[in-house]
Amino acid sequence: MGSVIRSAGMRGFRDVVEQFGGDAQALTAQYRVPVEALDSDDVLVSDVAMAKLLEGAARVLPCPDLGLRISEYQDIGILGPLAVAVQNSPTVGAALECASQFLFLHSPVLRFTIVSDPEGRPGDVGLCYGSSEGTPPRQATDAILAFSHRMIRFLVDGPYALHSVHLSHTPKAPAARYAEFFGAEVRFDAPASLLRVPRSLLDRPLAGVDDTLREIALDYLHSHFPEPGRVVAPQVRNAIDRMLGTSPPRIDSAARLLGMHPRTLQRRLAAEGTAFEALLDDVRRDSAFRLLTRSDLPLQQVAGLVGLSEQSALTRCVRRWFGATPSAVRSGAGPSVPAGAADAGAYTGKHQRETGRTQVGRGSGGDHER
CATH class of the missing domain: 3.90.1520 (H-NOX domain)
Structure with missing residues (x-):
């Protein structure tokens, strides 16, 4: 290993x-x-x-x-x-x-x-x-x-x-x-x-089975992780998501989490057709959309949670991502999903709340059927 x-x-x-x-x-x-x-x-x-x-x-x-x-x-x-x-x-x-x-x-x-x-x-x-x-x-x-x-x-x-x-x-x-x-x-x-x-x-x-949820999840998985060979980019996305709102999302920090040199990480991302800055922008976009549409947090706090220092920076980014102001996105006047792909993570949470299907339980794993 x-x-x-x-x-x-x-x-x-x-x-x-x-x-x-x-x-x-x-x-x-x-x-x-x-x-x-x-x-x-x-x-x-x-x-x-x-x-x-x-x-x-x-x-x-x-x-x-x-x-x-x-x-x-x-x-x-x-x-x-x-x-x-x-x-x-x-x-x-x-x-x-x-x-x-x-x-x-x-x-x-x-x-x-x-x-x-x-x-x-x-x-x-x-x-x-x-x-x-x-x-x-x-x-x-x-x-x-x-x-x-x-x-x-x-x-x-x-x-x-x-x-x-x-x-x-x-x-x-x-x-x-x-x-x-x-x-x-x-x-x-x-x-x-x-x-x-x-x-x-x-x-x-x-x-x-909910066919619609399955299609949403598969669309998300295929669009964000199109082939098994692209294994570094999803790991970097997870690292960025972890850093947002807690520490500055920098490539050297992500590289440290993945146990590699920042230049090595840059090369591997380039080989997968992407870059740290592009992944950071994607994660910020998806996080901003979730926070704007699923919370009532003040815009200044939303900016901080997506790694932006000022509310004005959030406004500029949201206009670029969605073609609308943060307030418009929050009110529903903006897009219904982030540009690029549906947020499967949000659908995971929604599905769990509505059906409770993802709980296996904490008892024995026994299987006595023959």
Whole structure:
């Protein structure tokens, strides 16, 4: 491993550590993980540092099933705007295909693949969710596959006929703990970590699908992240979004978050056909639109939250972006969506408030159906 991952993968870490009497902030500092990653989904963290943090915490607490416990605090919402497209797909197979296509937004090294059944049964397949850069350490593997299991349970609203679970490591926690969590036979020291399921699961239709929301989310994903090879630009967008309103959004700060030199970042963005300034302008535009249309904050405060020092600067930018004044945009006299693409993040929040569909729950991940 050697890339970055959104800190959404750490959701629940603080809770579990504190349950065992540990100090989450001290642990993150020890393994050089930004402390803000404990309470935010969009901090970019080295996947190596995160994996070492999980292994170290599991050892010192001690909590050998740390990866499983963390997953119980996570829901499909950790995928960000991708979650809207996934949960509104017509079938399980379509949802997994969508997740596979855009999973690089969560981490450029994560992959979701459907493989032949390792047991050789023609009616079954294996669902693999892991890293393209080798097998992650034990706790990261547990957390990744446990989240995958819980996501599928959420999509089908219950058990999904899980046959068995294969894990590529020897367990530290008792084998019975894994069997209880997954509700199925668990085999260790396997060639790959995967879930064995009936092939027919892929054709299972999802309930409560909203085709309009799915199209909005896919339009957003395709317009902002058109191909998996463009992995630096979305990471920079996330970094800028994190910096707005808290620190000056500069390329050297973004480069530091991504663990690279500013000139290297400039070159990689240029290779993807964009630049830091263009991404900053896009993020400011989308943030300004959300704040103007979904809050009553004073315009001076809106300016500060999008990284502009004066209200007059906000007015000039809003006129350039939308062809209207901030007051007109707020009153509805301006455009109905930001120039460029629909704000899928806003639709994610709206959809959660209206339906509550992105909550998996925090109980056992067991699957007892056969």
